[in-house]
Amino acid sequence: MTYSKITGLGFYVPENVVTNQDLTQFMDTSDEWIRERTGIRERRYFTYGKDTNAGMAAAASRMALERAGLQARDVELIVYATITPDYFFPGSGFLMQRELGLEGIGVIDIRDQCSGFVYALSIADQFIKTGMYKTILVVGSEIQSSWINKSNEGRGVAVIFGDGAGAAVLQATEDPEHRILSTHLHADGRYAEDLYVRDPGSSRPGRSATKEMVDEGGFDVIMNGNAVFKHAVVRFSEVIGEALEANGLRPEDIALLVPHQANIRISEYVRQQLNLPEDRVANNIQKYGNTTAASIPIALTEAWEQGRVKPGDLVCMAAFGSGFTWASALIRW
Ligand code: COA
16 A cells, blocks of 8 residues: 655745834734734745745755755656745746756646645645655745735734745655555635635626726735634634544644644644643744745744654644635654
8 A cells, every 4th residue: 555755844934034013114003912812923024036936935845855865856746835826827836847847747736725735735645645646746835925915904914924935745655654644625615705815806807907906905815803713713623633533543642733823822722622732733923924825834844843743753734724724634754
C-alpha cells in the first residue's frame, strides 16, 4: 500500500513588518483593540517590485525542496492554494511553475480560502495513494495587503490579515507508520456571503470590473465576524474529533495541533475543548496575522524548525474559513 508523507517544509514572509501601531496611521484603531480581540501584534506586508504571490511561494518551495533533499525537477505536480493570485487568471501556480523551471508538469490551482492548504494537501495525498505521482509540491501563498481596505470602513477586516507563503513536499512512502493518516474536507455554501469578496464576479451583466463596483465596495472583503467566530469554534472541534475518531485516537494523543491562524481566541477555545496544554498548539498569529492559505504551512514549518515536530509525533492540522469551509489532516510524523 502506498501512502504519502511530508518530507520537506519551507516558508517565506516579506521583510516589511507592520505593527498594530503602524495601522493607526490609516484607520481609527489601537494596538490594544487588535491584541485583545485577535492576539495579533504585527503582520508582514509585501514590498511592491520585490514580493509577488508566486515569488514568495517559489522561495518557500525551494526551502522545502532543499530540506527534502530534492531538486525542483523531481516535482511531478503542483497543488497551489491562494485567494489572492497575481492575476485574476491564470492562477499563481502557473507563475510559480515557470519560476521554478518546471514547464510541462501539471498545476492544480485551488482556492478554498483559509482551508486551502488542507484541501491542497488532501488532493496531493489522493494522487500519491493512487500511484499517479510520487512527489508533489503543496503550496499556500497570499498577498492580502494589496487587497484589503485599510481605511476606517475596512478596519474590522484589515487588521486581521497579513502576507506570506508556505510549502510542503509530499512524497510516496510504503511505511505504514510515518505518513498522512487521513484528511477530512467539509463545506457549507449557505454561508458564502458571511465572508466574501463580490467583485470582479461574473454574476452581473456588463464588464466584469467597473468604477461603480469599486465605489460600492464590491472589491472589499465583507465579513460577518460574529458568524465566522461562532461557526469556527464548532467546526474546528468537530473536524479534529472526526480525524481522531477515524483513526481510533484521542485528543491527548495529539503532540502538536496546527490550527489555521484565524484568531488567538478561536485557537485558545479549541485548545481548551480538547484539553491540550499550551505547548501542544502552534500559534504564530501574533507575528503574522491571518495569512489565509499560507497560515498552516508557515506555522507548521516554524514549529518543525523549533524542534516541536519529531518522528512518531501525531500532528493535527485544522482549518476553517470562507465558504464556509473546514478541514483537518492527521499525520503520524
Ligand atoms: N479597531 C477598533 N475598533 C474596531 C475595529 C478596529 N480595527 N474594528 C471594529 N471596531 C469596532 C466596531 O466598529 C464596533 O464598534 P461599535 O461597538 O461602536 O459599533 C466594536 O469595535 C466591536 O465590533 P465587533 O465587530 O462587534 O467586534 P468583535 O468583538 O466581534 O471582534 C472580530 C471583531 C473580527 C475580531 C471578531 O468578530 C472575530 O475575530 N471574528 C472571526 C474573524 C475571523 O477569524 N476571520 C477569519 C476567518 S478564517
